[in-house]
Amino acid sequence: MTDAAFDRDKVQCFRFVRCRFDADTGIAHLVYAFDDGPELVEIVSVPGAPFQLEPGRAEAVERALRLLHLVAGVSYYKAAVPPDIRIDGYSIDSGTAALLREVYVNGLGEFAYRNGLALHGRIRFPVSDALPSRLESGEGSGAFASTKVGGRDDSSPASASREQGEGAPVLGLRRHALTAIGGGKDSLVSIEALRAAGIEQTVAWIGSSQLIRTCAEHTGLPTLAIGRQLAPQLFEFNRQGAWNGHIPVTAINSAILVLAALLHDADQVVFSNEHSASYGSQIEGTGEVNHQWSKGWAFEKAFARHVRGRVAADLSYYSLLRPLSELAVARQFAKNDRYDAHFSSCNRNFHILGQRPVNRWCGVCPKCHFVFLALAPFLPKPRLMRIFGRNLLDDPAQVPGFDALLEYQGHKPFECVGEGRESRAAMAALSNRPEWREDAVVRRFAREILPQLEEAGLALAPLLELDDRHGIPPEVWNRLHARFAA
């Protein structure tokens, strides 16, 4: 492949060329290439430079940088999906390769399904068996700790390889949470819960979304806005017919925040991924395809273990909302109206190429449909109408959108929405409420769909119960359990 043109079918090899972090500027360069083609340089900028890093911290930053380089490569790899992968300049062990294979194969699951590609067996990261046994990139200084996550379930897809490469040092990180904020309801629920539990936090986000900034500023907490620029050639490749589609963006954001946590001396990276995120769309003839795979529990477990084992033993990565369903998160959000005029879960707000919606809620996408439906059982109707500016459940044109959420005559949309059983239970609850039951979509549900459903599956209460599979540190969970149970 040359500079002149991009032909996805001719590409043989995807290369991780090099990565570099400059502590004086806070800028990371992540460099990739296809064959001997042009360098594709992604730039991540972490505010707060210059960073004074003692040797043990600098080594951990280098390990986090390589992890980010490897994970963020998925945006470029997908453009050609070539048969070979090469890593120039450093080596990885088999545990790291196993994690990456999971991230690429599952995180590109929707991409592969939509493009008719088979990724299983195709994605192989080269492994060096001659690595030192403790750390893939040379041993760090400082006290080494075992990576057991006390008492919690830390089995992971990468566990088969746990004997190799684990044993990162304890860095003595400050007790402080870097909480990812996405502008929607989920992270706001986490931020308020951590605040109530007295845990110090900085709210952090990636990208230039004004909506996220406004929500972050509204928390009144310290903020950290991290810049990210994709290599510009990717968009040109897309114009020239590159493979394109969904990527596991949460995995990339997670790796960026792990790097930022080391730079800003925080011992926790907190995401807000509910347990419903672990369930994908059931596609006839294909099986499960999960749009939000890197928001799921399998990713969280594998990534958290990798960070503790190979980056810093005292750096926790977890999702505070893992025990909650989407409906349980909606119930928590309803308790506080502080963000009503600022938040949005509608993904049309978050394009990196600059489109800006006129309204915070487009009102026609699966996320708008789902968030409206999930909040409706828990919010007074006038408050919900003020948030959305209209009643999506009284618009007959929206029936097909809600049917998809109910998994009625179709599969769950490829979006960040709850499980079909959550949507059905929410709709069934509304069909019993005088203020909702006459609205067009609810009325039609009660008439046509409800009679076909088993009553036992429609109760809200079981869906609000907390799940005990999570990776929340016990000292945090002990302070929050009662709040989330109510």
Ligand SMILES: CC(=O)N[C@H]1[C@@H](OP(=O)(O)OP(=O)(O)OC[C@H]2O[C@@H](n3ccc(=O)[nH]c3=O)[C@H](O)[C@@H]2O)O[C@H](CO)[C@@H](O)[C@@H]1O[C@H](C)C(=O)N[C@@H](C)C(=O)N[C@@H](CCC(=O)O)C(=O)O
């Ligand atoms: C905002 C959005 O939904 N974007 C998806 C959309 O991309 P579009 O072209 O409409 O706009 P951009 O997001 O600006 O992307 C431009 C191109 O750049 C590629 N790209 C972007 C970010 C990145 O990290 N790597 C990239 O390669 C992208 O492919 C475009 O060509 O459609 C795309 C194709 O299906 C999606 O990939 C875009 O999704 C974004 C990466 C994104 O941030 N989406 C989140 C809102 C999202 O879907 N979050 C999921 C979490 C899923 C997970 O497992 O992490 C969720 O909330 O469920």
Ligand SMILES: Nc1ncnc2c1ncn2[C@@H]1O[C@H](COP(=O)(O)OP(=O)(O)OP(=O)(O)O)[C@@H](O)[C@H]1O
């Ligand atoms: N730009 C971003 N920077 C950092 N973290 C992000 C960003 N966008 C989303 N996240 C995080 O990724 C996770 C999944 O995002 P998601 O969009 O589901 O959450 P949300 O925006 O908090 O809520 P909602 O589901 O209502 O949109 C959350 O933990 C969120 O904070």
